Amino acid sequence: MNSIKTMENSAPAGLYIYVPFCRSKCAYCDFYSITDGSQAAGYLHALSREMEHYREFAPLFDTVYVGGGTPSCLDTGQLEELLHRVREAFPIAPNSEITVEVNPGDVDTVFMRGLRDAGVNRVSVGVQSFDDSILKSLGRRHNGREGREAVEAARAAGFANVGVDLIYGVPGQSHDLWQETMETALVFNPEHLSCYELTLEEGTPFHRRMERGEFSLPGEEEAYRFFSMTSAFLEQRGYTHYEVSNFARERALISRHNHKYWDHTPCLGLGPAAHSFNGTRRWWNHRSLEGYGRDVASGLAPVAGAEDLTPEELRLEALYFGFRTKRGIHGPEFRERYGIDLFREKGPALRCLRDEGLVTLDDEFMAPTRRGLALADRLCLL
Ligand code: SF4
Numbered sequence: 053m054n055s056i057k058t059m060e061n062s063a064p065a066g067l068y069i070y071v072p073f074c075r076s077k078c079a080y081c082d083f084y085s086i087t088d089g090s091q092a093a094g095y096l097h098a099l100s101r102e103m104e105h106y107r108e109f110a111p112l113f114d115t116v117y118v119g120g121g122t123p124s125c126l127d128t129g130q131l132e133e134l135l136h137r138v139r140e141a142f143p144i145a146p147n148s149e150i151t152v153e154v155n156p157g158d159v160d161t162v163f164m165r166g167l168r169d170a171g172v173n174r175v176s177v178g179v180q181s182f183d184d185s186i187l188k189s190l191g192r193r194h195n196g197r198e199g200r201e202a203v204e205a206a207r208a209a210g211f212a213n214v215g216v217d218l219i220y221g222v223p224g225q226s227h228d229l230w231q232e233t234m235e236t237a238l239v240f241n242p243e244h245l246s247c248y249e250l251t252l253e254e255g256t257p258f259h260r261r262m263e264r265g266e267f268s269l270p271g272e273e274e275a276y277r278f279f280s281m282t283s284a285f286l287e288q289r290g291y292t293h294y295e296v297s298n299f300a301r302e303r304a305l306i307s308r309h310n311h312k313y314w315d316h317t318p319c320l321g322l323g324p325a326a327h328s329f330n331g332t333r334r335w336w337n338h339r340s341l342e343g344y345g346r347d348v349a350s351g352l353a354p355v356a357g358a359e360d361l362t363p364e365e366l367r368l369e370a371l372y373f374g375f376r377t378k379r380g381i382h383g384p385e386f387r388e389r390y391g392i393d394l395f396r397e398k399g400p401a402l403r404c405l406r407d408e409g410l411v412t413l414d415d416e417f418m419a420p421t422r423r424g425l426a427l428a429d430r431l432c433l434l
Pocket residue numbers: 073074075076077078081082083085120121122155
């Protein structure tokens with residue numbers, strides 16, 4: 053399980069680093085993380101050792117994404133050291149997109165300047181909402197003021213590429229409240245917005261409360277109303293709705309790193325629970341710091357499982373990812389890469405989707421409409 057093939061093409065790869073620490077656990081979250089930040093130094097050491105297993109992964113990387121968890125649980129010295137080790141271990145292109153996720157309440161202008169000094173050129177701020185009651189019900193530690201201050205700090209430190217993450221469909225959140233949160237975000241003119249619908253995984257405190265009947269999530273039609281008002285509002289304000297949950301102020305500001313996942317570009321993931329993909333094979337690390345640290349200390353890559361994707365599985369994934377993007381699927385490219393002429397083999401199903409108003413078709417592209425984007429997960433079943 054620990055012998056990993058290197059990737060088979062030379063497209064610039066993406067590097068993802070998972071930081072498994074949070075100051076507290078949010079009620080809706082099922083990501084792996086621990087609240088004992090005292091383990092950070094040991095974790096950074098383990099990461100360096102994990103990097104050694106993948107020095108030959110790719111001839112070049114042009115995106116680095118430090119996510120979590122909460123990367124801003126680390127101090128800027130630790131983040132600088134981490135990125136220094138990354139540059140020592142891997143060929144990072146000079147024009148790389150280097151993103152760090154931060155949480156309000158952790159960061160100020162000094163912190164943001166530290167990130168800039170470490171070579172970070174994009175921050176993604178986990179605001180989620182600017183409304184205190186919504187933040188409280190989500191179990192977030194920060195309040196709306198701290199959300200605004202975090203984005204202001206990024207601007208004050210000179211970041212020209214700032215992303216804001218928001219959540220809608222929270223119990224008790226009216227359309228007006230959600231609209232206010234979007235309006236507040238736009239005051240800062242963020243280059244990128246991620247607007248996620250709240251979904252609850254089993255085992256989270258929020259899910260248990262829902263099971264007890266304390267609240268319910270919006271049904272399908274109501275969820276679509278949130279989705280379409282978000283899309284319409286942000287497009288009206290000049291943003292491109294380029295992926296189900298993602299908006300960019302201009303094409304050049306689309307997340308280059310995320311795009312690699314949707315495009316089957318190889319990505320290396322380091323840290324507990326991180327996933328990697330080399331073009332045909334996907335593998336994932338242990339979902340606990342203990343299991344991860346144990347393997348790394350024994351000189352092993354901390355891999356918990358892997359799968360080799362068949363050509364059919366790769367095709368299905370490409371359909372799934374393609375219909376989640378506004379660009380859609382380019383027929384000739386798809387045929388070249390995945391060996392199927394969709395227009396010929398799926399013509400009747402595609403025309404059905406077009407007649408239902410879910411996709412548009414032209415000589416080359418099949419692209420989801422707004423309603424199609426909302427149902428993207430089903431379009432790939434054509
Ligand atoms: S939502 Fe973010 S901050 Fe909250 S527990 Fe999950 S990873 Fe940590």
